[in-house]
Amino acid sequence: MSSAVQCDGVWKRYGRQPRGIKELLVGRHKADDSRYSREWALRDINFAVERGSAFGIVGHNGTGKSTLLSLLLGTIPPDRGNIRMHGRVASMLELGAGFHPELTGRENIFLYGSILGMSLTEIRNNLDKIIGFSELDGAIDNQIRTYSSGMIARLGFSTIAHTPVDILLIDEVLAVGDSHFQEKCGQYLQDFKARQGTLVIVSHDMEALAEMCDSGICLNMGHVLVQGSISNVLSEYEAVMTMSRREPKQICKE
Incomplete structure (x- = not known):
């Protein structure tokens, strides 16, 4: 199978600028290379995701x-390296982040879709399907500011679900709405894979990742600690977290 996502030798440095006159004059005190103060956010990241598969990313x-x-x-x-995305990409990072509170749900579908x-x-061709999937027919012409956070997430997920994309990036958005709607979302993601869509999922929900993903990586201090089958990656992550709970400082050292 061909790769939908290719990440080759990618590095990303934290953007740090002097925050005041003192730092401009005397410089910044060199911090330890710990979890939140290291120089590089990511170091030499290499992986490929096959088309039609789901790829999990875990780490503290x-x-x-x-x-x-x-x-x-x-x-x-990236500051170094190359990333190649073969296909149209959409993200489920913060559902409904592009909605305008004074517009109706229907109007926001047009805004968010754009x-x-x-x-x-x-x-226009997908409008009825989006509204139907969201199950918000009775509120679709009300202003978004009258919606609950769950209703906003429903409409956001529904809009993205009907966007013609090849690759979906998901950050913790695996459970939207009540149990019935969560099942619909899960089934949509499975169907997306079956249509040769590619999923890249960041989540702390180990059970959901084990069920959805085929392969993945475990990140530690900005580098890949282990990669391969999702079962091996999750086992390694559990071991790292267990060690971290026993020895809190150990996870922050190379």
Whole structure:
């Protein structure tokens, strides 16, 4: 199978600028290379994700998972290395982040769809499907400011689910709404894979990753600690977290 995502020797440095006159004059005190103060957010990241598969990314907080997703999405560039995304990309990083509170749900579908790169024709052709999937028919012409956070997430997921993309980047958005709607979301992601769509998922939900993903990586201090089958990656991550709980400082050392 061909790769949908290719990450070759990628490095990303934390953007640090002097924060005041003192630092400009005398410089910054050199911090230890710890979880939240290291120079490089990511170091020499290499992996490939096959088309039609799901790839999980795990690691403790501050290890570079969200930075990696931002690099894959293209919102920030790598300092070294190359990233190749073969296909149209969308992200489920913060559902409904592009919604305007004074617009109705229906109007926000057009707004959010445009942000996601859909044409006006594509949005119109999928409008009824988006509304139907969200199950918000009775509230779709109300202003978004009257929606609950769960309703906003539903509409955001539904809009993305009907965007014609090849690669979906997901950051912890695996459970939206009540149990019934969560099942719909899970089934959509499985169907997306079956249509040769590619998923890249960051999550702390080990059970969901084990069920959804085929392969993955475990990040530690900005580098790949282990990669391969999702079962091996999750086992290594559990071992790292167990060690971290026993020896809190150990995880922050090379």
